[in-house]
Amino acid sequence: MSELGFTPxxxxxxxxxxxxxxxxxxxxxxxxxxxxxxxARLTHAPDITLIYESGTIGTAPDVLPLxxxxxxxxxxxxxxVAVPEMFRxxxxxxxxxxGFLGAAQLDKFGNINTTVIGDYFHPKTRLPGGGGAPEIAxxxxxxxxxxxxxxxxxxEKIDFFTSFGHGEGGDHRQRLGIDTAGPTLxxxxxxxxxxxxxxxxxxxxxxxxxxxxxxxxxxxxxxVKFAAALDETPAPSELELKTLRDLQARxxxxxxxxxxxxxx
Amino acid sequence: xxxxxxxxxxxxxxxxxxxxxAFEGFTHLIPTAAAHEAIRQGFRDLTLIRMTPDLIYDQMIxxxxxxxxxxxxxxxPGVGLLRRARDAIENGFPRSIEVEEHSHAGMANAYExxxxxxxxxxxxxxxxxxxxxxxxxxxxxxxxxxxxxxAAVPSIRPDVTFIHAQKADKKGNVLVEGIIGIQKEAVxxxxxxxxxxxxxxxNFDDLHPNLTVLPRWTIAxxxxxxxxxxxxxxxxxxxxxxxxxxxxxxxxxxxxxxxxWMRENVIEKSADDFAGRVEHLRKRHERAGFHPQ
Numbered sequence: 001m002s003e004l005g006f007t008p009x010x011x012x013x014x015x016x017x018x019x020x021x022x023x024x025x026x027x028x029x030x031x032x033x034x035x036x037x038x039x040a041r042l043t044h045a046p047d048i049t050l051i052y053e054s055g056t057i058g059t060a061p062d063v064l065p066l067x068x069x070x071x072x073x074x075x076x077x078x079x080x081v082a083v084p085e086m087f088r089x090x091x092x093x094x095x096x097x098x099g100f101l102g103a104a105q106l107d108k109f110g111n112i113n114t115t116v117i118g119d120y121f122h123p124k125t126r127l128p129g130g131g132g133a134p135e136i137a138x139x140x141x142x143x144x145x146x147x148x149x150x151x152x153x154x155x156e157k158i159d160f161f162t163s164f165g166h167g168e169g170g171d172h173r174q175r176l177g178i179d180t181a182g183p184t185l186x187x188x189x190x191x192x193x194x195x196x197x198x199x200x201x202x203x204x205x206x207x208x209x210x211x212x213x214x215x216x217x218x219x220x221x222x223x224v225k226f227a228a229a230l231d232e233t234p235a236p237s238e239l240e241l242k243t244l245r246d247l248q249a250r251x252x253x254x255x256x257x258x259x260x261x262x263x264x
Numbered sequence: 265x266x267x268x269x270x271x272x273x274x275x276x277x278x279x280x281x282x283x284x285x286a287f288e289g290f291t292h293l294i295p296t297a298a299a300h301e302a303i304r305q306g307f308r309d310l311t312l313i314r315m316t317p318d319l320i321y322d323q324m325i326x327x328x329x330x331x332x333x334x335x336x337x338x339x340x341p342g343v344g345l346l347r348r349a350r351d352a353i354e355n356g357f358p359r360s361i362e363v364e365e366h367s368h369a370g371m372a373n374a375y376e377x378x379x380x381x382x383x384x385x386x387x388x389x390x391x392x393x394x395x396x397x398x399x400x401x402x403x404x405x406x407x408x409x410x411x412x413x414x415a416a417v418p419s420i421r422p423d424v425t426f427i428h429a430q431k432a433d434k435k436g437n438v439l440v441e442g443i444i445g446i447q448k449e450a451v452x453x454x455x456x457x458x459x460x461x462x463x464x465x466x467n468f469d470d471l472h473p474n475l476t477v478l479p480r481w482t483i484a485x486x487x488x489x490x491x492x493x494x495x496x497x498x499x500x501x502x503x504x505x506x507x508x509x510x511x512x513x514x515x516x517x518x519x520x521x522x523x524x525w526m527r528e529n530v531i532e533k534s535a536d537d538f539a540g541r542v543e544h545l546r547k548r549h550e551r552a553g554f555h556p557q
Contacts, residue, residue: 055290056443065342066342066509067291067509068291069291069341069445071292071442074292074499075499080443082444082446082448083446087368087369088372092388092389115394115395120398123353127339128337128346129336129338129339130367131316132367137393139388164392176392255506255510
């Protein structure tokens with residue numbers, strides 16, 4: 001915790017939550033995206049539709065799920081559908097406004113790797129893989145990405161294209177016949193980034209309170225571009241911070257409550 | 265026609281060395297007891313199919329039972345990596361395994377095509393994605409009406425599918441509710457299906473007619489195994505054991521610790537032990553306002 005009264009991670013989650021609106025239909029990834037989406041629902045966007053790939057549509061969990069299929073998601077959903085229906089009718093059918101993704105590796109054009117570090121056939125580290133992400137990235141109308149900045153994570157060249165962002169930049173998406181907007185927003189623990197309208201390279205448009213340009217550059221593997229008019233992200237409000245912290249405290253208590261499992 | 269059998273016999277009668285097999289469950293109703301029975305019976309050279317392999321395939325791969333995995337997310341959901349699967353892929357330990365990787369959409373469509381008796385699935389997928397370049401089973405077709413280029417993957421037709429469900433009626437019809445995942449498609453796509461259930465009831469007369477029911481003639485065998493999806497959960501019966509998922513990360517990180525755990529918790533145990541493992545999770549479920557059925 002800094003003297004600011006909130007952590008960089010809290011600022012990231014809250015900044016991400018502000019980007020979501022009441023009318024959004026959001027395909028939610030686990031981790032920071034899930035926290036951001038639920039803070040949005042519990043503050044300024046009570047009617048936002050949250051969809052998890054396990055098939056829960058319009059869910060309103062009291063605690064954050066450990067996985068995308070926790071019972072809480074189904075119990076509080078408007079409806080729960082089978083996985084093929086989820087991907088065919090709802091995602092491929094073009095009914096998702098925002099796909100919200102995290103990344104192990106990200107490049108400046110919003111391409112994401114969560115598959116392998118190193119060569120695909122002889123990986124240094126085998127990561128979990130894409131799950132729903134390859135199609136979320138191309139079938140959602142827009143993609144938001146959130147991740148904590150590190151040089152290992154934000155790299156000049158990703159090892160594997162798990163999901164396609166803007167490819168090599170410019171009109172690469174259109175050239176592949178993809179008609180959705182792709183990554184339109186990147187929120188890190190230090191800054192808010194938007195793609196340049198022409199090159200599609202992520203550009204810093206707002207620094208979080210107390211963050212310097214140098215800090216952003218030092219934790220990023222490519223040469224960072226900054227917008228001419230650079231904003232400062234408004235600090236979290238008391239309500240936003242309280243909502244996020246209460247949610248995380250409830251989540252921690254719920255996940256500790258199961259006791260020690262004797263077998264797995 | 266469906267037979268009610270003890271799990272040991274149901275597995276022995278329906279699984280063979282070299283089979284392609286799906287133990288399906290999308291985060292909910294994972295057929296752990298059936299997988300553990302397969303581990304005890306020591307099958308070899310299996311092709312393991314599942315969208316989200318998670319703990320049971322980590323265990324089967326770690327025991328050297330798999331020659332190939334077909335999957336779309338090889339992680340411990342919400343926790344991290346699958347360490348036994350990683351050891352096999354990265355180091356060939358305890359044996360090297362062939363990997364066929366898809367996206368969730370690819371797998372879901374492939375199961376659906378399998379259930380529909382089609383040779384392949386067609387969908388709008390893998391655009392710009394690296395998987396298409398490393399998996400020769402991801403191809404493309406051109407729509408004969410619009411000219412759009414679409415992804416095509418072969419349908420999934422397992423030799424046998426195992427699932428866990430809430431209940432069967434006395435005739436052998438099976439009810440699945442809550443997060444229903446891919447289980448119906450995985451059963452209908454398979455040559456044979458084995459279902460473990462929490463309980464058997466006289467009939468389904470008092471249930472809503474639109475619930476997901478697999479008719480008895482789509483299933484080869486049913487075994488009653490209360491708690492059979494632990495540490496996953498059974499909606500309406502018991503909650504998910506999140507602590508067990510977190511603990512697995514530590515157990516699976518060490519080859520010897522893994523072996524010791526498998527001996528103690530799988531090899532030397534039986535399907536009857538599952539009921540005891542969910543006892544504390546049933547109570548938690550009841551406190552949260554869910555009534556045992």
